[in-house]
Amino acid sequence: MPIIATQGLTMRFPRVTALDDLTVTVPEGVVGLVGANGAGKSTLIKILLGLLPPTSGRAEVLGLDIAREGMRIRERVGFMPEYECLPPDMSATEFVVHMARMCGLPPSAARERAADTLRHVGLYEERYRPIGGYSTGMRQRVKLAQALVHDPSLVFLDEPTNGLDPAGRDEMLALIRRIGADFGISVLVTSHLLGELERVCDHIVVVDGGRLLRSQAVDAYTTASGALTVEVEEGRDVLGRHLHDRGVQVHPEGRHLVVQVAGEDTYDLIRDGVADLELRLVRLEQRRHRIEEVFTEQQAPPPGVLPGPPGGPR
Numbered sequence: 143m144p145i146i147a148t149q150g151l152t153m154r155f156p157r158v159t160a161l162d163d164l165t166v167t168v169p170e171g172v173v174g175l176v177g178a179n180g181a182g183k184s185t186l187i188k189i190l191l192g193l194l195p196p197t198s199g200r201a202e203v204l205g206l207d208i209a210r211e212g213m214r215i216r217e218r219v220g221f222m223p224e225y226e227c228l229p230p231d232m233s234a235t236e237f238v239v240h241m242a243r244m245c246g247l248p249p250s251a252a253r254e255r256a257a258d259t260l261r262h263v264g265l266y267e268e269r270y271r272p273i274g275g276y277s278t279g280m281r282q283r284v285k286l287a288q289a290l291v292h293d294p295s296l297v298f299l300d301e302p303t304n305g306l307d308p309a310g311r312d313e314m315l316a317l318i319r320r321i322g323a324d325f326g327i328s329v330l331v332t333s334h335l336l337g338e339l340e341r342v343c344d345h346i347v348v349v350d351g352g353r354l355l356r357s358q359a360v361d362a363y364t365t366a367s368g369a370l371t372v373e374v375e376e377g378r379d380v381l382g383r384h385l386h387d388r389g390v391q392v393h394p395e396g397r398h399l400v401v402q403v404a405g406e407d408t409y410d411l412i413r414d415g416v417a418d419l420e421l422r423l424v425r426l427e428q429r430r431h432r433i434e435e436v437f438t439e440q441q442a443p444p445p446g447v448l449p450g451p452p453g454g455p456r
């Protein structure tokens with residue numbers, strides 16, 4: 143069953159159309175929702191939680207209708223908002239226990255779940271200190287813990303890496319991957335950084351100006367590169383020239399050659415080239431795209447969907 147299915151979802155504010163006829167089906171797993179600031183990601187999440195009625199269109203979350211079953215959706219879905227929403231005078235433990243109680247857990251179960259969840263997100267002794275003294279990374283973890291404390295089937299994480307330094311981003315992304323892989327909870331995570339979502343998601347939905355640009359499994363974005371990576375022990379450039387002379391499109395990339403596949407012949411030409419030149423072949427494999435390259439190659443990157451910073455977190 144898809145975790146989310148929308149049909150013609152539209153949200154018009156007086157000055158702006160935040161969602162424009164959005165029809166998309168999202169499978170289980172860790173799913174990235176990527177788009178520039180203002181693309182409509184947070185609006186979509188609020189509508190899916192049944193907190194904001196759309197102007198028109200329909201949507202279901204975990205098979206539940208947003209118009210009629212908002213309460214049941216919120217029972218089964220955790221939400222980590224983008225904005226700062228934590229009480230500075232409470233400790234993480236007090237706050238997360240409180241949120242568990244709000245979700246209907248009895249006191250002892252709430253304390254137990256809160257302790258477990260805070261441990262899972264990596265908050266230990268600090269959990270007894272007031273949140274006001276926490277770093278951004280620690281506050282993001284508290285927000286994540288309160289989204290998980292009632293054992294949801296699905297969590298919406300709105301820009302969870304915002305404000306984090308590269309190491310903090312890596313830790314948060316690893317945590318998100320674990321939520322999906324180890325706990326079997328589906329995740330819808332938003333970001334304006336395509337590169338970082340690509341690392342942890344099974345499926346990516348790209349929105350721009352409230353419209354659906356693309357919705358695909360990460361593998362589908364990355365396998366259609368139509369190129370091979372060829373690595374030989376020595377003689378990269380000799381092989382490159384050899385293939386080029388035979389009409390093959392080829393360029394060096396690091397220690398490898400990237401060879402465009404023009405047909406079955408290309409494989410034969412590589413095999414024969416390696417043999418004729420008496421080279422040792424180390425690797426011959428499909429070259430996997432990074433998703434942001436897919437958009438760059440189409441020369442139509444969604445405006446403002448920024449690639450990760452050069453040398454930044456990968």
Ligand SMILES: Nc1ncnc2c1ncn2[C@@H]1O[C@H](COP(=O)(O)OP(=O)(O)OP(=O)(O)O)[C@@H](O)[C@H]1O
Pocket residue numbers: 155156158159160177178179180181182183184185186224301
């Ligand atoms: N309550 C509101 N009233 C009027 N306009 C709104 C409201 N909420 C959102 N918008 C507008 O709708 C558009 C989409 O906003 P939204 O917050 O959903 O985008 P986003 O992709 O989540 O971006 P960000 O990451 O910056 O939050 C923006 O132009 C925003 O200004």
